[in-house]
Amino acid sequence: MIDFGALAQSGIRALRAYDPGHDLVALRCHADRALLELGSNENSRGASPRARQAIVDALGSMHVYPDPLGGELKRALAGAHGIDASSILLGNGSHELLMQFAQVFSGAGDEVVVSQYGFAVYALAAQAAGATLRRAPALPRDHAAPRGHDLDALRAAIGPRTRLVYLANPNNPTGTWYAGAAFTAFLASVPEHVLVVVDEAYAEFVDAPEYASALPLLARHPNLVVTRTFSKAYALAGLRVGYAVAHPQLIAVMERVRESFNVNALGLAAAQAALADSDHLRASVAANREQRGALASALRQRGLAVSPSQANFLLVDFGDDTARVEAALVAQGVILRPMGGYGLGDCLRITVGTGAENARLLAALDEVMA
Numbered sequence: 071m072i073d074f075g076a077l078a079q080s081g082i083r084a085l086r087a088y089d090p091g092h093d094l095v096a097l098r099c100h101a102d103r104a105l106l107e108l109g110s111n112e113n114s115r116g117a118s119p120r121a122r123q124a125i126v127d128a129l130g131s132m133h134v135y136p137d138p139l140g141g142e143l144k145r146a147l148a149g150a151h152g153i154d155a156s157s158i159l160l161g162n163g164s165h166e167l168l169m170q171f172a173q174v175f176s177g178a179g180d181e182v183v184v185s186q187y188g189f190a191v192y193a194l195a196a197q198a199a200g201a202t203l204r205r206a207p208a209l210p211r212d213h214a215a216p217r218g219h220d221l222d223a224l225r226a227a228i229g230p231r232t233r234l235v236y237l238a239n240p241n242n243p244t245g246t247w248y249a250g251a252a253f254t255a256f257l258a259s260v261p262e263h264v265l266v267v268v269d270e271a272y273a274e275f276v277d278a279p280e281y282a283s284a285l286p287l288l289a290r291h292p293n294l295v296v297t298r299t300f301s302k303a304y305a306l307a308g309l310r311v312g313y314a315v316a317h318p319q320l321i322a323v324m325e326r327v328r329e330s331f332n333v334n335a336l337g338l339a340a341a342q343a344a345l346a347d348s349d350h351l352r353a354s355v356a357a358n359r360e361q362r363g364a365l366a367s368a369l370r371q372r373g374l375a376v377s378p379s380q381a382n383f384l385l386v387d388f389g390d391d392t393a394r395v396e397a398a399l400v401a402q403g404v405i406l407r408p409m410g411g412y413g414l415g416d417c418l419r420i421t422v423g424t425g426a427e428n429a430r431l432l433a434a435l436d437e438v439m440a
Contacts, residue, residue, distance in 0.1 A: 080178075081200035091407050106430050108421040109407035111242070111272075111383045113305035115357055115424065117340065118350040121306065124343035125336050136335035143333075143342045147313060150345055151285060156318040159325065162332045164271060164299040164312030168236070169195045170327055171267055171295065171314075176201040176233040183227045183235045185219040187244050187412055189269060192236035201233070208244075216377055217385070217414075218246030221256040228264060235260065238269035239284070240276060243412055243419045245379025250282020257284075257291055265320075267295045272381035274303035274351065275358055281380065285315060292317040300337075302382060303355060304344040309337035358382050362422045368432055369420075372439065383421045385414070391439075392416050398438040404431055 091109050140160040148155040161167035172195035176182055182196035186208040196203045206223040209215055219237050228235065240247040253268075260266055268284040284296050295316040301307040311333055314324070344351070366376045366384055375387035388395050396408055396418055407419040423431065 079200065081197050084197070091405075104403065106404045106423070106427055106434075108423055108427065108431060109405045109419065110307075111302060111381070111419075111421050112307050113302060113354060113358075113382065114421075114427060115305065115354045117305040118344045118347035120347045120350070121304070121340040121344040124339040128336050128339040131335060134335070135331050136333065136338055138331050140333050140338055143311075143338050143345075146342050146345050151315065153285075153288070153315060154318065157288070157315050157321060159314045159316070159321045159328065160333045161312040161314065162329070163301060163310040164269065164297040164314070165191055166310075166329075166332065167297055167312055167314045167324075168192065168267065168269065169198065170324060171265065172196050172199040172201060172234060174324060174327055175265055179231065180233040181229060181231040183224060183232055185224055185237055185241070187217050187241070187414065188219075188236060189238050189242045190411065195236070196234070202231070204229075204232070209246075214378075215246045215248070217244045219248055221248060221252055225256060225259055228260060232261075232264050235264060235266045236269065237266075238271065239281070240272045240380040242269075242271065242381065243383070243407070243409055243414070243417075244385050245377055245381045245383060247276065247278060247281050247380045249280040251280070253282070253284060254287065257287060257294060260293070262291075262293050265293050265295060266291075267297065269297050271297070271299045271302055273298065274355055275382050276380045277359055278380050288315060288317070292320070295320065300341045300344060303351060303358075304341070305354065306337070306340055306344060309334070309340055311337040311341040357424075358422055361425060361428055364425075365420070365422055365428045365432075368428075372432075372435070383419050385409070385417050385419055387417050389416050392418060395435075395438055399434055402434045402438070404434045 144155040144158045147158055168191050172182060176199045178200040180201045181204050182201045183204045184192045186205050193203050204227050206227040209218045209220045219241060257266060270283060273283055288294050295314055297314045299312040369376050369386055377385040396406060399406060409417045409419055
């Protein structure tokens with residue numbers, strides 16, 4: 071038998087595929103009740119009605135290739151952010167783009183710097199490109215933002231071989247965030263040949279006054295890249311539409327590896343319609359804010375440690391009882407996200423659901439913990 075692993079390039083040989091959590095399709099098939107899926111940070115409030123209608127309208131053209139450049143969506147995004155369309159790169163979700171930045175700008179002999187407890191895709195991207203991964207320690211648990219990014223530690227980890235820095239704001243899976251002023255100072259200290267990729271997948275959910283998107287800094291820092299997605303606040307996870315914003319010349323280099331027709335026609339249409347429906351977005355974000363606070367309070371009342379969050383999920387510490395609680399909840403049809411793969415084996419990540427979904431979660435949790 072051929073050892074195909076040995077035929078792969080060195081970075082791929084030891085690579086483990088991205089772990090999406092539970093096999094939800096299999097669980098749905100064998101569940102004796104409807105699953106409560108609170109493990110993937112999906113927006114259970116659903117997509118904009120305009121986006122749904124745009125999908126229906128686009129169905130008649132399914133036999134035709136989508137716009138390979140995504141021109142209309144790019145122009146809509148450019149208008150929304152006050153930037154030029156040449157600064158935008160579309161992706162099949164932001165996951166695709168995060169992987170490609172490492173593929174294009176790093177390789178064997180280079181280093182990629184990430185924060186401890188950062189999104190798992192950053193490490194996968196570095197390893198797949200054959201680069202060396204350097205993890206900067208996160209903030210300690212007794213900090214105001216426990217397990218959050220330590221920008222000073224990230225800066226200290228940057229060395230002469232560093233080509234990329236990945237960080238998320240807010241961060242997945244911790245929900246933590248850093249202040250805009252702190253990031254401005256950090257970015258000013260980074261050598262200009264080092265690309266800083268800021269993943270803002272959850273930016274729309276933020277209401278902390280000290281938070282600031284990195285987008286306004288793009289004009290002063292050509293080594294800055296900001297990624298966004300329509301999967302979370304816009305509730306289009308099933309269509310896989312993301313984008314990156316960066317200097318036009320950087321985007322032009324990335325276009326060389328972009329897969330042709332990488333964003334499908336339904337995704338392009340739905341994303342443009344969702345972007346235009348600001349009322350639906352505001353209502354969805356407001357509902358998340360209300361339920362996030364209520365759920366965090368309810369969990370703390372049960373004696374659980376809940377990390378501060380500005381996203382649509384909570385990181386909750388269950389201590390030594392984590393594995394038992396998680397398995398018992400699965401048996402009741404309540405699916406949360408185990409965090410062992412992130413080095414957080416004593417925690418579960420809980421997506422903020424609707425009021426009814428959160429009530430079901432808390433009832434199941436009370437039974438399990440009793």
